[in-house]
Amino acid sequence: MKAPNNPFITGGYFSAAYFCDRVQESSEIIRTLTNGNNMVLISPRRMGKTGLIEHCFHQKEVVTNYHTFLVDIYATSSLREFVFKLGKELFDTLKPKGKHFVDNFFSVISSLRPAFKLDPYTGAATFDIGIGEIHEAEFTLEEIFKYLESYDKPSIVAIDEFQQISRYPEKNIEATLRTLIQKCKKSNFIFAGSQRHLMHNIFFSSSRPFYQSASLLQLAAIHEAEYLPFVRKHFQHNKKEIDEETILEIYRLFEGHTWYLQQIFNELYSVTEPDGTCTLEMADKALRNKLYAYRPLFQSTLNLLPERQKEILYVIAKEGKVSQITSGSFNKRHGLPSPSSVQTSVKQLMDKDILTSENKVYSVYDRFFGLWLKDEFGTGWKI
Ligand SMILES: Nc1ncnc2c1ncn2[C@@H]1O[C@H](COP(=O)(O)OP(=O)(O)O)[C@@H](O)[C@H]1O
Numbered sequence: 090m091k092a093p094n095n096p097f098i099t100g101g102y103f104s105a106a107y108f109c110d111r112v113q114e115s116s117e118i119i120r121t122l123t124n125g126n127n128m129v130l131i132s133p134r135r136m137g138k139t140g141l142i143e144h145c146f147h148q149k150e151v152v153t154n155y156h157t158f159l160v161d162i163y164a165t166s167s168l169r170e171f172v173f174k175l176g177k178e179l180f181d182t183l184k185p186k187g188k189h190f191v192d193n194f195f196s197v198i199s200s201l202r203p204a205f206k207l208d209p210y211t212g213a214a215t216f217d218i219g220i221g222e223i224h225e226a227e228f229t230l231e232e233i234f235k236y237l238e239s240y241d242k243p244s245i246v247a248i249d250e251f252q253q254i255s256r257y258p259e260k261n262i263e264a265t266l267r268t269l270i271q272k273c274k275k276s277n278f279i280f281a282g283s284q285r286h287l288m289h290n291i292f293f294s295s296s297r298p299f300y301q302s303a304s305l306l307q308l309a310a311i312h313e314a315e316y317l318p319f320v321r322k323h324f325q326h327n328k329k330e331i332d333e334e335t336i337l338e339i340y341r342l343f344e345g346h347t348w349y350l351q352q353i354f355n356e357l358y359s360v361t362e363p364d365g366t367c368t369l370e371m372a373d374k375a376l377r378n379k380l381y382a383y384r385p386l387f388q389s390t391l392n393l394l395p396e397r398q399k400e401i402l403y404v405i406a407k408e409g410k411v412s413q414i415t416s417g418s419f420n421k422r423h424g425l426p427s428p429s430s431v432q433t434s435v436k437q438l439m440d441k442d443i444l445t446s447e448n449k450v451y452s453v454y455d456r457f458f459g460l461w462l463k464d465e466f467g468t469g470w471k472i
């Protein structure tokens with residue numbers, strides 16, 4: 090495989106050589122699944138869930154013994170769309186395996202047969218169906234699972250951004266899915282999600298169908314002791330230098346949040362000449378440039394917010410992390426309206442994914458946005 094131009098991958102998965110650590114997590118996931126159990130994988134967005142799933146799917150043990158499918162349902166809003174996505178993912182994975190697989194797919198999943206079309210130019214089979222043509226989503230889903238069960242090898246199906254199902258309008262989605270999944274003897278599942286409270290409600294509320302149906306893995310940041318040598322190794326591989334202090338300052342500024350680190354080191358790698366050294370000043374400049382590039386996006390996000398919400402957002406961005414969101418003294422100190430009104434605004438900002446909270450400590454979800462706000466409305470930041 091050709092090496093990527095830049096070893097710091099910022100989208101998707103390339104190969105194990107460009108993937109840092111996650112040794113323990115990978116082995117836990119693989120062990121859980123190969124022992125016939127399902128897995129729930131939870132972390133904030135951009136921490137590395139999807140990458141980790143891909144990484145597991147590339148391990149020899151998995152490649153040899155399983156068929157793997159990864160379906161991202163972030164943009165879906167109904168069971169019909171879910172079924173469409175899953176059907177298409179299966180089809181796209183099977184197609185390269187040959188005509189026999191495609192024929193078998195449409196023969197078992199008869200309700201998707203209208204999706205079978207031939208490309209008029211190449212003659213290749215395509216999966217082409219309007220979401221409106223999926224009439225009985227539940228029935229099709231049942232057929233899809235039946236198909237997986239009839240397959241030569243067992244399957245691992247990862248459903249990414251799974252919390253989305255709790256927004257579907259159809260009734261009893263969770264019960265339906267749970268029943269179908271429970272019937273699968275040859276398939277195991279990874280349910281990944283970024284919205285912790287929604288995921289927790291699905292899997293850890295005793296009244297819900299998925300209650301305790303899967304083992305939990307909460308994905309934390311990659312440890313600095315692993316990330317530091319990873320960065321140095323990739324710089325040095327191309328005769329570039331970067332000192333430990335620079336790496337650590339950046340790591341700490343972003344609290345090890347994977348995507349942000351990869352973004353910055355990708356940039357720093359590209360601006361460091363071969364035989365050159367990456368300095369702290371270069372890092373500062375690279376980060377400021379990055380925030381500047383996002384400026385229009387950040388401004389339009391702010392434009393869409395009512396003043397009440399902006400007020401509290403600025404305070405949180407200024408402070409970085411806030412725990413006493415509804416205490417009287419906090420409100421007074423920052424000239425905020427009544428605690429109940431602050432609470433409403435905070436909830437609305439959380440629903441929009443602009444704020445996030447961890448054990449009742451609130452912060453700006455997007456770390457670049459947080460730094461930018463700190464510059465605009467606070468005392469700035471420094472690495
Ligand atoms: N272990 C890792 N080593 C290096 N880069 C990683 C690692 N895990 C994730 N990434 C990168 O970080 C970014 C965010 O990861 P992703 O898996 O998309 O996060 P999530 O699914 O949690 O939102 C991606 O660009 C991915 O390439």
Ligand SMILES: [Mg+2]
Pocket residue numbers: 135138139140249
């Ligand atoms: Mg993801």
